[in-house]
Amino acid sequence: MKKDLRICFIGDSFVNGTGDETKLGWTGRVSAQLERDRDDLEVTHYNLGIRRNTSEDILNRWGEESQQRLEGDFEKLIVFSFGVNDTVIEGGDQRVSAQQSLENARAMLTEAASVCRVLMIGPPPIADSEQNIRIKDLDGSLAELCQSLSVPYLSVVSELIDDPIWMREVASNDGAHPRSAGYTKLATLVSAWDEWDCCSVSISSIIPID
Amino acid sequence: MKKDLRICFIGDSFVNGTGDETKLGWTGRVSAQLERDRDDLEVTHYNLGIRRNTSEDILNRWGEESQQRLEGDFEKLIVFSFGVNDTVIEGGDQRVSAQQSLENARAMLTEAASVCRVLMIGPPPIADSEQNIRIKDLDGSLAELCQSLSVPYLSVVSELIDDPIWMREVASNDGAHPRSAGYTKLATLVSAWDEWDCCSVSISSIIPID
Numbered sequence: 001m002k003k004d005l006r007i008c009f010i011g012d013s014f015v016n017g018t019g020d021e022t023k024l025g026w027t028g029r030v031s032a033q034l035e036r037d038r039d040d041l042e043v044t045h046y047n048l049g050i051r052r053n054t055s056e057d058i059l060n061r062w063g064e065e066s067q068q069r070l071e072g073d074f075e076k077l078i079v080f081s082f083g084v085n086d087t088v089i090e091g092g093d094q095r096v097s098a099q100q101s102l103e104n105a106r107a108m109l110t111e112a113a114s115v116c117r118v119l120m121i122g123p124p125p126i127a128d129s130e131q132n133i134r135i136k137d138l139d140g141s142l143a144e145l146c147q148s149l150s151v152p153y154l155s156v157v158s159e160l161i162d163d164p165i166w167m168r169e170v171a172s173n174d175g176a177h178p179r180s181a182g183y184t185k186l187a188t189l190v191s192a193w194d195e196w197d198c199c200s201v202s203i204s205s206i207i208p209i210d
Numbered sequence: 211m212k213k214d215l216r217i218c219f220i221g222d223s224f225v226n227g228t229g230d231e232t233k234l235g236w237t238g239r240v241s242a243q244l245e246r247d248r249d250d251l252e253v254t255h256y257n258l259g260i261r262r263n264t265s266e267d268i269l270n271r272w273g274e275e276s277q278q279r280l281e282g283d284f285e286k287l288i289v290f291s292f293g294v295n296d297t298v299i300e301g302g303d304q305r306v307s308a309q310q311s312l313e314n315a316r317a318m319l320t321e322a323a324s325v326c327r328v329l330m331i332g333p334p335p336i337a338d339s340e341q342n343i344r345i346k347d348l349d350g351s352l353a354e355l356c357q358s359l360s361v362p363y364l365s366v367v368s369e370l371i372d373d374p375i376w377m378r379e380v381a382s383n384d385g386a387h388p389r390s391a392g393y394t395k396l397a398t399l400v401s402a403w404d405e406w407d408c409c410s411v412s413i414s415s416i417i418p419i420d
Contacts, residue, residue, distance in 0.1 A: 006261075016256070021242060023234065023253075024233065028238070031233045035231060044226065044261060045226075045233045046257075047256075047257055051216075052282070069261075
């Protein structure tokens with residue numbers, strides 16, 4: 001009998017997989033890989049990424065949407081990823097200030113971690129070097145916040161800025177989102193993270209040994 | 211400039227793609243195929259299938275969840291698919307009576323169709339011949355309801371009962387959900403539906419011709 005792990009991936013267009021012609025995104029690839037890597041797991045994949053969503057938008061919906069999907073007797077995991085939309089300048093102002101982004105993240109991570117295991121993936125770079133500076137700053141702050149909350153955090157922005165596939169696809173697509181090769185690269189970074197091992201360990205640990 | 215079509219697929223575990231080791235499900239395959247078939251479309255794929263959801267559960271969440279995803283200046287489409295869980299017998303009772311299933315469907319379809327284009331895919335068969343009779347009955351009633359509301363409806367239950375791949379994968383998996391070959395078969399039926407042409411026509415028709 002395999003363990004029934006249900007994952008809510010909560011975030012923005014990058015979580016949605018916008019631009020990926022295969023419609024798998026990084027979340028579909030990571031879920032499929034996790035099942036291939038762990039004989040003991042069946043993974044249900046709930047993709048709750050919404051285009052244009054800031055941390056503010058996500059704060060207002062993540063609780064209800066994940067509760068709808070994670071009520072029941074099975075293993076639960078919530079994976080957050082957001083931040084790029086917060087750093088967009090619109091009408092002269094940043095959509096969400098860095099301070100507010102962190103307050104929003106703190107509220108979500110604290111509440112989610114009281115319910116189940118939580119992971120966070122940092123925001124990726126886009127084809128705008130000035131915005132990438134703000135994304136990197138936010139990434140550093142989110143990493144610190146997550147450390148203070150004992151939530152595992154994976155920063156991907158530096159590796160993707162140095163990745164020719166990600167940066168070329170983003171630039172030639174819509175300036176923000178890659179196509180399938182970029183999402184495959186991001187999925188590879190996420191799948192290689194050793195926190196997925198912990199996930200398995202944490203699940204095994206609740207199985208009584210007779 | 212391609213047209214920006216965002217689709218909410220709303221329903222149950224079959225919409226989620228439960229059992230599909232590729233994590234694409236039929237909704238991912240249909241969305242990718244639609245983009246390949248139509249040079250003029252970019253398709254955003256929102257999968258809002260939840261395991262164990264009956265029409266009652268979906269009635270309570272579809273509006274809020276689709277509104278979160280479909281507010282904005284782009285083409286919108288809602289695709290519903292549910293019914294199998296309604297026909298499950300639990301503790302001697304059917305989870306949702308046939309009459310209540312139809313009332314729930316009528317409420318959702320009427321409201322959704324007042325907002326944007328709506329399609330409905332009927333419930334698929336499982337590995338339980340008695341439940342399949344109830345699924346077929348519900349399928350017939352949903353088809354009639356949809357016709358009365360001018361909502362295009364695609365029945366798939368008879369073709370899938372006759373499909374050895376679907377029935378074999380369902381039986382050898384968990385008795386309800388196929389693996390990737392079954393979902394590929396269902397996606398092929400859905401993609402071949404001529405209502406996707408209408409979708410394209412309807413979108414083209416709002417583009418002014420100068």
